[in-house]
Amino acid sequence: MSTTTTLDRPDRATRTYPAYSTPLWRRVLLTREFAVIALLVAVIFYSNNNVPNFDGPLTFYYLFLDIAPILLIALPMTLVIITGEIDLSVASVVGLSSALVGLLHADAGLSIPVAGLIAILVGALCGAFNGFLVAYVGLPSLAVTIGTLALYRGIAQGLLGTKAITDFPDKWTDLAKERIAEGSSYPMILIPFVVLLVLFAWLLHFSSFGRGVYEIGLNDEAAHFSGVNVERTKFLLFVMAGAVSAFAGIYFTLRFGSARGDNANGMELQVIAAVLLGGVSIFGGRGALHGVVAGVVLIGVISSAMRLQGETVNVINIVIGTLLVLSVISTSLVAAAQQIWARRGRAGGPPSSETGQHRPAVAASESTNER
Template sequence: MSTRGTAARVAIDEVTSLQERTFLQRVFQSQPFWVTVALVVICLVMSWLQPDAFPTTDNFFNVTRNFAFIGIMALGMTCVILTGGIDLSVGSIMGFVGVLIGLVLQASAIPIPIPTSGTGLVAWGAILVATALAVLVFRLALGSSAALWAGLAALFSAYVAAALAVQPEHVAWLVLPPGSIWIVATLVGLVAGAVLGAINGVLIAHLGLPAFVVTLGMLAAARSLAIVLSQNKMIYDFGPDANTFYWIGGGQVLGIANPVWVLVALTALFGFVFNFTSWGRWLYAIGGNENAARLTGVPVERTKFQAYVVSGLMTAIATVLSVSWAGSALNAMGQGWELRVIAATVIGGANLMGGEGGAYGAFIGAALIEVIRNSLLMAGVDANWQGTFVGIFIVLAVLLQKVRGRARD
């Protein structure tokens, strides 16, 4: 009896100590706080060492704009990592989406296989058969929700493949009026990113395949499609809507680049979702203990699937802004960015095992990586050393998580 009483008192004391932690104690124990401190220290040191270059308005503009793209992608990656997953395909999805946007802007039209010709009929037959098979298989195996997304993914993939395979004389071009071209191109890019994320999500959440393997396969496939679509050429002629499209990522409001405003708005949105919605709590629950979450009624498969869709969509948003800012689209866009995105997420406090992370962490992690990169360049350090420093910070971030975990225990 005394043993049970002692155990009960220990358990009560543990809960009480957790509840009695003050706001400041919670802040000091959070990794994003210490990342923020490190960021401020680096900025102060660089301002002292490089007073004529680092603390300037132009440098602030460039640094904030540059980390905005990584930060937006890191928000989507946070959703995936919270569930205990990983998305290695974000860099290649960026390349594919960028090329697709560039092609639509350049052509100012959408290709449609002509159904009246024999080749066109075959193309449309293949599109419909692929879509029907995807819907049928996933409907029988996983239900109507998975079938809907699988059908959309198959429709999009088959349409792209058919449009590429059909000879030019068997394709009609739906010419878009000026003023709508950039809208259609942006929507095509966003849909493409979401669909590729949905393919990852279906295979991981509904078929139970390992996230590492699936997203690694998507990394190779999406990059290959980007090369095929672009014919290994740069796309820079954005047609009559070029100036309007350039403003999306290249413009500024109140002296701050547009991508930064998008990042700030999305960070606030994701912060609200993670902390005040059921979906956000489900992400944490799945990452904490997937089996327990399923037993408590959390829709595990659906939530994990949606996390990968969000990751693909955030990558597409970052791609639209990046292509707009750069004024060109390359199939090599985003190459190696998956490491930087994962690094920003982990440095910001996300646990690769799942169940821990947040929107502000993704924001501040991306900011720290870019400030380090900028500082190294100003210090005259060879750019090839940047990867080394990013790797060191990833290891340090994981080590800090381990230390914090032991302190809590």
């Protein structure tokens, strides 16, 4: 009769985690997320000293007003992309939410809170439709959300046509632009954003649900066999994306005081660009929310600084697009460099590593099996 201890089990003996062999400060600071944060600090420092009026009291106020919808939608989008999926319909949900709030308030006479709640429920249903087709039917999310992008946008424009609804109470349009405190550079919309940021950060980084999200992105079949409910996780993420996008649509409508079916047209590309710039892998399995938030703010700061310098929208888009391409290329270059370094390290390693002299755990398991 033989017994096998935990140390003797081959699966435990051969399982290694190279990333954790490096010091903690390197694992925390030498990451793509902190590279984005460092670049953001550098751009802000440069703009404060070289861009006229960038250090004025209104710059960051309007900056956060502009990027608030992107910040909001980027939170669930981060989790969706980490699973290896994508949602291109988020901006169309923003437009649909805007149209619904306008119609329910102006035509049905509902209050803004009630109309907004209905719009959020509809947004969650839109996300549920996406999630059902992706998670349970098994269709590719790219194809599904390209289709629902057109579907939801078409419904929004069909509801309003070419007209815009602008009859909103001043107290609600003023609230969308209200500052946190008198003279503050931070608008009130940052409060619900911070609440959602804490919620999504806990889900992704400090819960078993978040660990399942990463496992799905690395290998959904392995995640399934390890006990992760892959279908339910993906479905819930698309529901979250739809609900948060609808909330962003309500803010967008009240901020500009106009409900239109074409509101936020093209915003989905800005959201995805910011998420990828923030360090999330488009192939899934990697990413962190602090990098995504820094990526969104970085794009906003660059856009704001270039507008203050008188640059056109086309030039700004070229610069941001180039930055995104370089960020994607840099990831591939770093991965290639690490592979080359690892191969050189193995080639120059001691021959005893090949002969098994440094494999006590495996040898122990072999002797146990022989017994």
